[in-house]
Amino acid sequence: MKDVMTGPETLGSCAQKLEWDDPFAMTQQGFKRFRRRKGRDTSAPEHDSALSGQADSVSPTSRSSKTSARDMAASAVKATSRLSQDGEHNRFARRPKTGRRQPIEGLAETDPQPQRLPVPLPEVWERLHRVPLDIRGHQVARSPLVNFFRNSPTANAFDLLRTRLLHSLKVQGWKRVAIAAPTAGCGATFSAVNLALSMARVPGTRTVLMDLNFRRPGVAAALKLPPSGDMPGFLAGELTLPEHLIRPAASLAVGLTAAPDRNAAEILHDGRCASVIDDMVLSTGADVALFDLPPVLEHDDAAAFLPQVDGVLLIADGTRTTAKHLAACEKLIDGQTQLLGVSLNRARGAGLLQYGQ
Structure with a gap:
């Protein structure tokens, strides 16, 4: 590999190229040198604010996406549990078929056959x-x-x-x-x-x-x-x-x-x-x-x-x-x-x- 850091012009041109061509590839030393420059471009704050805004806009989105995923998972769990509870208490819910009729709580078990009264004997x-x-x-x-x-x-x-x-x-x-x-x-x-x-x-x-x-x-x-x-x-x-x-x-x-x-x-x-x-x-x-x-x-x-x-x-x-x-x-x-x-x-x-x- 060749050493590109051999001269001051090479360093400056390389740093300047890194600063303007790819702002996100700037190193820490180049960033300090960039701040000390007197002839700072007026569009730099806007660019800096744009960078910060972009960073702000990116990070909340990523956080909100993670938060929404967690909320959706929690909501799915709650919905599942609520449906199961409603199925237990809902009298219209489908129940397993058995051989006997399920008695309703609170009502006495009655015989479907008509009751036959005893016939009184003659005197x-x-x-x-x-x-x-x-x-x-x-x-x-x-x-x-x-x-x-x-x-x-x-x-x-x-x-x-x-x-x-x-x-x-x-x-x-x-x-x-x-x-x-x-x-x-x-x-x-x-x-x-x-x-x-x-x-x-x-x-x-x-x-x-x-x-x-x-x-x-x-x-x-x-x-x-x-x-x-x-x-x-x-x-x-x-x-x-x-x-x-x-x-x-x-x-x-x-x-x-x-x-x-x-x-x-x-x-x-x-x-x-x-x-x-x-x-x-x-x-x-x-x-x-x-x-x-x-x-x-x-x-x-x-x-x-x-x-x-x-x-x-x-x-x-x-x-x-x-x-x-x-x-x-x-x-x-x-x-x-x-x-x-x-x-x-x-x-x-x-x-x-x-x-x-």
């Missing part, structure tokens, strides 16, 4: 098994039932007894009536069945007839119904009302005894018997409950059941019942329940046995 009376009477069979056999011989004096006598009894029960607020006779063969079962059929014809009334004559049950035979029914089991609370009671008519329910039972008095003495009778009258909504009992003077069955009834209707036989029998029955009933009256059966010369005429 006990409507659930009793209906066993209609064989009307044709009764007519052929000429059964002594008032429903089939409405024009007979016997039917008129039972209708009159029914009306008087209903009035007495309504005045006193009673419902339970025991039907019994002093001795066997006086027609207590016959009277109980016909009185129940006559009461069942009264509109808007419900009558229950219970066969409690465990010595000689006869209600099923009088109504020509199958000899079914477990009366001892029912009074012990082992059977429900629909399992034991049947309805031969729309407003009449009967409880039958299938066979005789020697433990009749013990069955009626049982404390469960009283609670079952109370529940039966309340659940069926019966207006009148009739109980066919065995003879009063022959066994203690009737005496054991008398506290469960409101009154007793005595059935006397015009051919065999005496005044002494009636006096003994009144003495036994007194203090336990009320004597509602005495009905005379087989009255002499009344012609009440002429059924079907």
Whole structure:
């Protein structure tokens, strides 16, 4: 390499060339020498200011470019985070599909299927098994039932007894009536069945007839119904009302005894018997409950059941019942329940046995 700094003219011409040809290539020594020159050009300040302005204009641009790049990066980060937050809280944002519907917070989970209300059961009376009477069979056999011989004096006598009894029960607020006779063969079962059929014809009334004559049950035979029914089991609370009671008519329910039972008095003495009778009258909504009992003077069955009834209707036989029998029955009933009256059966010369005429 050649040494260009050999003489003063060469240095001056080289420095002058560097100063005016390429201002940005000026060295520090040349710049000092340039400032000491007396014959400084007037355009130098403008050039110097231009240089400084150019430097000022360049450096802020570079700084602003760097600053704007940083601001843009920060803004992008903020926008990304804001979009992610909005996506979490925005209910319209797209969510991943799952097998179950996502529950909304604050709302209870509901079943899309319509709710089915429980269907109420019909009342006990409507659930009793209906066993209609064989009307044709009764007519052929000429059964002594008032429903089939409405024009007979016997039917008129039972209708009159029914009306008087209903009035007495309504005045006193009673419902339970025991039907019994002093001795066997006086027609207590016959009277109980016909009185129940006559009461069942009264509109808007419900009558229950219970066969409690465990010595000689006869209600099923009088109504020509199958000899079914477990009366001892029912009074012990082992059977429900629909399992034991049947309805031969729309407003009449009967409880039958299938066979005789020697433990009749013990069955009626049982404390469960009283609670079952109370529940039966309340659940069926019966207006009148009739109980066919065995003879009063022959066994203690009737005496054991008398506290469960409101009154007793005595059935006397015009051919065999005496005044002494009636006096003994009144003495036994007194203090336990009320004597509602005495009905005379087989009255002499009344012609009440002429059924079907």
